[in-house]
Amino acid sequence: MNPVWIILFAPLCAAAVITLLTRKSQTFSALISCAAILTGFVITMQLFLQKGEWVSPAPLQWLVVGDLVKIEFGATIDRLSILMLLVVTGVGSAIHIYSLGYMKGDPGFSRFFACLSLFTFSMLGIVLSNNFIQIFIFWELVGVSSYLLIGFWFEKHSAAEAGKKAFLTNRIGDFGMMLGVLLLWTNTGTFSFAELPAKIAAIPAGTLSVIGVLIFCGAVGKSAQFPLHVWLPDAMEGPTPVSALIHAATMVAAGVYMLCRVSFVILPSETALTLIAWIGGITALMAATIAIAQNDIKRILAYSTLSQLGYMVMAVGLAGITPAMFHLTTHAFFKALLFLGAGSVIHAMHHEQDIWKMGGLWKKTPITFITFLIGTLALAGVYPLSGFYSKDQILLLALEHNKVLFAMGAFTAFLTAYYMGRECFVVFFGKPRDNHAYDHAHESPLVMTLPLVFLAVLSIAGGWGEYVPNFLTGGEELEAHHEAWKGFALLLVPAAGFLLSAKIYLKANPSDAPVKAALGRAWTWVENKYYFDELYAWIIKYVQGTIATLCELFDRWVLQKFGIGGLAGTTSVAGKTLRLLQTGNIQSYAFMFGLGVTVIIYYVVVK
Amino acid sequence: MTSELTLNHYLWVSGLLFALGIAGVIIRRNALVIFMALEMNLNAANLALIAFSKYNKIVDGQVFVFFIIAIAAAEVAVGLAIIVALYKRKQTVSVNELNSMRL
Amino acid sequence: MNFHDTLFWFFSIAMLLCGVLVIANRNPVASAMCLVLMFLFMAGLFVLLEAFFIAAIQVLVYAGAVMVLFLFVIMLLDIKASERRRFAYLGVLGGVVVAGAFVWELRIILSKPVTSLQTGTADLSAGLENVVKPLFQHYMLPFEVTALLLLVAMVGVVLLSKKDLK
Amino acid sequence: MENLLTIAILLPLASAFLAFLLPAKKPGAIRALALFATGVSLLLTLYIFSQFDRQNAGYQFVKSIEWLPSFGIHLKFGVDGISMVLLLLVGIVSFCGALVSHEIHDREKEYYILFLALTSGISGTFCAMDMFFFYFFYELAVIPMYLLIGMYGSLPAGKHGRTKEYATMKLTLYLTAGAVLALVGLLTMYYAGGRTFDMVQLRENLRGSGLNQKWVFAALLFGFGFLASLFPFHTWSPIGYAAAPTAASMMHAGVLKKLGTYGIIRLALPLLPEGARQWVDLLAILACFNILYAGLAALTQKDWKFVIGYSSVSHMGYIMLGIATLNVVGVTGAVLLMFAHGVMAALTFSLIGFFYHQTHNRNVPDLSGLARKIPFIGVCMVMAVMASSGLPGFANFASEVMVFIGAWSQGSTLFRIATICAVWGIVVTATYLLWAVRTSFFGPFDEKWNMLNDATTLKQKFPYALLLVVLLVVGFWPRTLIDIIKPSVAKQVLSQTVEPKTAMVETR
């Protein structure tokens, strides 16, 4: 029994056990769930530290039709997957523990952990998949578990809506991905990651780039890239740990991971790469701009997640697999940290999420404040925190490939520092605006703060010595393709951001007024997220709605009324007319009788 | 001197009579007269049979006619009985008033 | 044009005339009278065809029994020249059409002399027995059935016109 | 063994006759009898399934009784991979149907008689190896369906002013119209094939007989298409389900409908391969209409049963598409989907039945937040909906993927486009199903549904659980069925149909 299977299936078993047996007892459920993921974490650690090559377990033949279709269920164990395993199980464990405190007393406590375990299972599945169908399977499973967790408080209107939105938006991405997979298969006859690279060469360039783009669609959906980014902010309706785990650290990163995993399909195609890069860049910038005008503590983080994902995708687009994974890892650390911090703040403020109702909290919740600050700096990419290294790699990559993208990236970095500064200052400094809430505010319990500290450490140290990239590339040193000074030069960007935000918000009663004034119309646009939601709502309502109604009308009127009804109508009318012969008058009867005879004779004899 | 009458002459006569019979049934509304017309039909048939049996020198035709006549008589008896009963009930023998059942 | 033929033409034309009158007459009694005549002329034709026995039966049964029956009923119900409008014009049209069509078809059917695929040698003028004998030998079964039929007719007539209803 | 199969098929019918003799005053006994009959035949089916030789692609457990020698009609039952799977489906669904029938309180006797007769009819059709009895059992469904819907059905008033009488009559007429059309085709085959009704024999004889397969195939395709709700002959289906009582909708949507596609797979494809090739393109196009058109129509529906009704029409489209591919992957996928969709549809309808029985209202917008009051049903419904929108882990996913692969690998542009439509169809499906679930089960709870009771006892939960488990087992390990289906499809159905050259073959 290969230990990998344990990593993968422990959470599934946990989920099953909880739903079937221990639903009633909250403690048990929680313990089982946490135990499952911790086991995973431990085993992953073993693999990680283990010297020498890893052995992938023998795959099972999951779906076999003759020699035509062979779909395996296997596990790839290589540096990439192990790194990702580490992230998922590590950050996951932290968040599981955190949830013990955060979800305390919620009626759906057990259900929460069941779903969490289900999610962990599916996420690990994605990480381990060794073929396209398998990854698609877990892809979908991740989608559904996020659907369940977003809609965790299903009686909340907005929550239920958000879950649905997330699921459907992902579905649209998956539509493309499925087609891409099919196209790839018809050209190579296999789904397996192991066999594919050899066969890629045979595919004509045009087809290949189509495949690349289609598969990228999947990532667009899952990693909430423009134009399918709309679901992620709404997903914040879910409990904060969920936002941290799924919508910051792991699931949304799955898109990026998948792209790295199947890089052999994308890298050869120039067109695909360019498209990916641009999508990434656009997302990064757009999300950052939106973030500056949000008031919900979690939504700000959500948009920043978007823009960071944009970075990663851009990196992939620039053929920088390693930087992408690097940033993914560090981002997982500090973004999870930030969310958990935000969660702790919300917890302290009794589920108040509007930053303008907070303020001056640093005295009340010191640990949260410190860790949150660390997260912020890391995110902004301040030396020597992890964010600095990973972001640098991406920006410098852009610098040497595509100046425009570099500019966008740099500006995004500036905005990042700016809006994170804004959030920090408004939440933790200044005068408390809601005194009642402020007085009752309190530091969170240990189960919640401990993970904060753990993640804080990681966010600080995650980038040191470029350890992650080295691990990925199997030890051999990356050729130092950039001089150090460029990296440090880039430090000016976040600095500027912080300064600006400090100037505006670091005061007793900060407000957006000056910025509003400065930006004018632009402000309303960013405040309303460029009206994407409205646009899509319109499309759904009017385009799809109209078509659907047309179909329905066609069904009811054309097919049923005219088609069937017409047929039935004609029949009965014909019947009625025929029956008019039945006058009841003997003379007419005799006439028909005689006529009938003569007609028959006419046709047989005369003709 | 030989007769230039052929079988067809007789068949024509019977045919015309038969046509008359049909016409009568269709035209008249008086049940009794209709019945007379029906008798004409039968007679037309008789004539044809007799003529055939004469010209084919086969006697069966005549025998058949014998049966037909007998049956016709019976039919008339029953038919008239029904008509009488009908008259008792509806005070009419006009068939176009018999349309309580239609369509 | 010998005597025999003259008779034929006379009988047939007269008979057909009577037939027309039967239909055309407003008064049922008159129709009945024409019918008698028609029967008699028909009997004449039978004679021409050497079917003496049948001719006799024709006179007895039809001109005798049947006609009496008709007249009897007419008198019984004393149907006067009942129908105001004698004919329904549609009816007339229909009748003429059908009869006309039939005759027209007959013209084609009888265009060639009708012959039989098989002819016998019976001498019909030889007298009664060769008509009557088969009746009781060859045609015994139909004869019996006819007897049954007459029984049925009797029962039926009695039932239908019996006065008292229990 | 052979006899076991026959028993499994005819036991319900026999018990229907038995129930006829039981006094109507003892509904309990009759209900018990029905449960017994369906349960036992399910067990027998499972046993046969376990004994089924997976290497052997031919018919197994064949039992033949000479019935009408002058016509060469035999009462001949046997199962190959395809019919085995579907027989299993009948067993499961009918048993669950009998279990959820406790909601019937009026004229139980007639109800169970009809239900049992229906069950036998369907399983008979799936196992008949003689074309006559295939048709016999096929038509056998007419009477029970008509009465079940007519007597026990319910149609919320004013659905376009249609009554349940209208619905059931429409359904019956469609079923029969299709059947007689197919009959003409079958009889033509009978004569062209040297006057035998035996499917195996007939297949040999028809090979190389000068029969003009084009029109015969058309007769069969559309004849059976009526029952399979092939566009545009589908309009009976949604309203029919809407009007039917729970168990009837389960049986109809779950299994009866599959008779149509089964007929095509069992008779039309193998016996008329040339004919098949002339019509698949049209079939594929119609299938796309089923998928997208019905899906979109479902978007506008308000009544739960109409939503599911249209969705089942749309799912039949996938099966049709799979059939149209004429390659092993596609057809196998189609058969598997017949099974998966059967279970799924049965599950959905039974769940709707559960709450409709209490609310007497299944209008989606009128329901809200039911999940609080009936969590178990809610969970099952969510899973059912997920299954139906092709979520991995449920049987539907595996089969749909196979259909896609099959259709895509068929190669021609038409089929490529068809596949794209089909894949998009999944998005549409998810849209309306999630809407329905989200509206009626999630969101703020509406106090007026306070009287609802959840399925609490094991007895109540069992049918739903059973159906779910089946979906999951097959979903997690599709080879449980595929390994059985595939050889039969290859040997019984497609061995004469030259697979169209696929793009993949070129590259190999």
Place this chain on the structure above:
Amino acid sequence: MNLYATQLECLLVILGIGTLLTDAFRPGGNRRALGYTLATLVFITLLYSFTIHPVNETLFHKMYRLDAFALFFKRLFLLATAFVLLMGAEFAERFETGVAEFYALVLLAATGMLIIASVNDFILLFVALELVTITFYVLTSFLRRQTQSLEAGTKYLILGALSSGFTVYGIAYIFGTTGTTNFDKLAGILHAQAGTPVPPFILGMLLVLTGLGFKIASVPFQIWAPDVYQGAPTPVTAFLAVGSKAAGFALLLRVMLAGLLPVASVWMPVILVLSAATLVYGNLGAISQRNIKRLLGYSSIGHAGYMLMGLAAVNQLGAQAVMFYLAQYAFTNLCAFLVIVAVGRNEISEYAGLGKRSPILGAALFLAMASLAGVPPLSGFFGKFQLFAAVIQAAQTDSRFYVLALIGSGAVVVSLYYYFNVARAIYIEEATDITPLPISLPMRAALYVCMIAMLGLGIYQRPLVEAATLAAGVFGLR
């Protein structure tokens, strides 16, 4: 020998006359009891008839046959008679007069039918036919206090007489152009003479067809059926639908397939067209009928159409299909009419909730309707199946038959509609009055016999099919 051949007829005649005498000598006896007794006796006769074996050579100077075909139909008629007598007994109170005479007439008509089953000569054919027809004139107008009955009687009388006029005229021409009235000789002569026959002969043939078409109510001679079915007393309607129609088909088969087979190429197209027309007329006309007897009138036209399909096919299968169909049709229709007699109402709306008022009546009527519609597992299904099979067989050589088959299919669908509307009244609609209906024991028994027969013949068709095959074998068709 002759006596052996005609013993069944003799028995019936004796029964009939006996009935008349008993009535004459002790009037006012228990009419019902008499009816039941007679029914039983006829039923016994039916059982006895199974001891009779076919006789190969023709009897009564080649006029009469006692072959398998004849026996098949004789038994069918005996069966029908027994049931009709039973109905008569149930109906007895509703006759003002002459119940005994009624029984007697039924018996005599039955005699006529039995003879019809074995005619082999046009003269005997005509005489026997008239025996039946004239008896039916009387029976139809039996309720002489009811206008409808008399009206029906008059219509049947006039049109019937007209049709027999045509028949005689036709026979005359056949006789005149072939010199014989005997079927065997006829066939021989026609066979010897090659090529299409002369127009006068065809005229004769068509006119005979007219007469027979009238009996089976085929278009364009169907026009009388609905009115007469509606007006006549219910037992008589049943007898018309089962006995008289079967007699018509017996003659049709015998004449066409024994006498006129050599010229089949001439009459086959006619039958083909008539069959199609009849199917359309009967089924369309029935769609929106409210009176159940009238509905059955139209439906009987429709079924004539189905059976004509079998005749048009001109093959062994077709002939045997027609016979099978007639037999099962007898059970089905009798079942329906038994229910109508028991309920005593004619408007379909008055059958609402019958299933609740009397489960057995409801079930019986429903099964009858389903069988008429041709739905398995009822006998009607297999009847139609055979007919379609016959048509498709013919279609192998003449593709026109495919059209016929499709028209037939359409007819099946339409008929399902109006038959199931009756079913709907029985089971789905709410009862207007819920007074339970009492049923006499013999009635109950008869109903069970019919239901078992319908189901039995539907599921295990073999015995009847083999009998029909044997009977149809006498024509030596392919």
